[in-house]
Amino acid sequence: MSFSRYAFSVKPQEALLILITLFWGGTFLAVQYAVSLSGPFFFVGLRFATAALAVALLSLNVLRGITWLEVKAGVVIGVAIALGYSLQTWGLQFIPSSKSAFITAMYVPLVPLLQWLCLGRLPGLMSCMGIALGFTGLLLLAGPEDHLLALGKGEIITLASALAIAAEIILISAWAGKVNVRRVTVVQLLTASLVAFFAMIPTGEFVPPLSGGLLWVALGLGIFSAIIQVVMNWAQRSVSPTRATVIYTGEPVWAGVFGRLAGERLPLLALLGGALIVLGVLVSELKLKKHNASLPTPDAEEKP
Template identity: 70%
Template sequence: MSLLSRYKFSFTPQELVLMLITMVWGGTFLAVHHAMTVSGPFFFVGLRFATAALLLALIARKSLRGLTLAECKAGIAIGAAISGGYGLQTWGMQTIASSQSAFITAMYVPLVPLLQWLFLRRMPGMMAWAGIVLAFTGLLLLAGPKGGSLAFSAGEVATLLSTLAIAGEIILIGACAGKVDVKRVTVVQLAAASLFSFALMAPNGESVPHYSPYLLFSALGLGAASAVIQVTMNWAQRSVSPTRATVIYAGEPVWAGIVGRIAGERLPGMALLGGALIVLGVLISELKLKRKAKRTSPNEASG
């Protein structure tokens, strides 16, 4: 039996919805990249998540009455990680291409098992290590070398640091899973992410930008998209395994690259190869090796 014949290429409605979300999310990188011409990064992120928090609060207003102190603490911690992740990612997009940002951001997937090993003493498996090596190799090809030496630009460093915050967000969400109400925590974490982002405007030397229709509609549009996508993901992933969902999400930087290329972005050949290695590292890091049980013959069993 061939390898391809072992798999059925059929998708559930939930998986198709996740694919659509991934395509839309990949396209948002270009929108954020253009928004940086009319706004500072932390104001934009703050406005974006304030919109998302407000919309979700309206949807989940009944369940918010039962908000607990533990849920507030969890939401604030996750919100701080979200603010750091999206804030640094958006800051980086002031100087690097949207497609390059998307590929570097995908590094958060193989970084999760590495951070779990460092802080929770959970040793990554063989495939996780292989994914980490591939992803970091891809990162080196994507980001350099420049001028005959390996050097990361400020935008690339900021984006890479954002992946640590995003990976931390995932670990925090995993630690809180089953202990809190998802709707209430999501509202708190989005509101906290907005407040933290607005607070970071001063250290970054930002001021409230002048009114711009593009800024207003992009921030509000992305905020609404964040709210809808978050709710939809929670619905879809009730029946889609985390591994299969991650494989679908791995297409996000690919779609960002396609949208960026249509818009005129042109990454060098080595950078494209690096992006492909990062996506491959993401996919491999989620694979699990299955050990085959040793078969014993009747003679061995009786001996």
């Protein structure tokens, strides 16, 4: 047996995940604007309350059949979502959006590790190569002027958010196919909203003045968050956590693009990092196929 050919294919589910990373990358600037008008936990709570309401209104006909498994799955995943987004939003008060995008993307190497520890699933060879390329690209995309990643308060908070996001992806995959997508999404979003609002109490955060700018950003990101969670819950039924994670590494690339449009200028090293991330996504989509070197027999067939 020998490896002699590569096949490249993208599932519709994977194409949708790639698309949401484009929009996802643009949210960093929007969130950074929002935290200039509100505390991080109130904004995240308002954002996900809007998202939960949007999905609930579109799911009234199926909510009556909700099961205990869907409630449990939604609550657990919702807590991970709240931690991931709240910590990331909190961290954006102390560091630039480009550095936040890089540190958040640390969940790339964390997902396969958690997948192995929690689910016992080892990633494939091509996925590992894609993750290695993606992670190397992320190190370059960080664009630090002194080539060092100094972990201050904002960096540590954002790094904790990356761990929560990695857990979210693993949990979604663990329950994918066992729950109704719309019902579990409503529970996830509602839980994330409540956890964020309750987090205001121990942190001493107050309700800010409800300006038009804050409400519009919360509404827009809330609707987008609803779309993201529905797509993730649906797509990860057939897309492995490792493959989904490498696709998500496109997020900081798009964040860099939107940052440039907003006036940021990425150095050459960061552009190289972005290229490596895209290459990592493509490599992860390659599938090695085996061929029998001898003449085929009636029972012989090509195996992936």
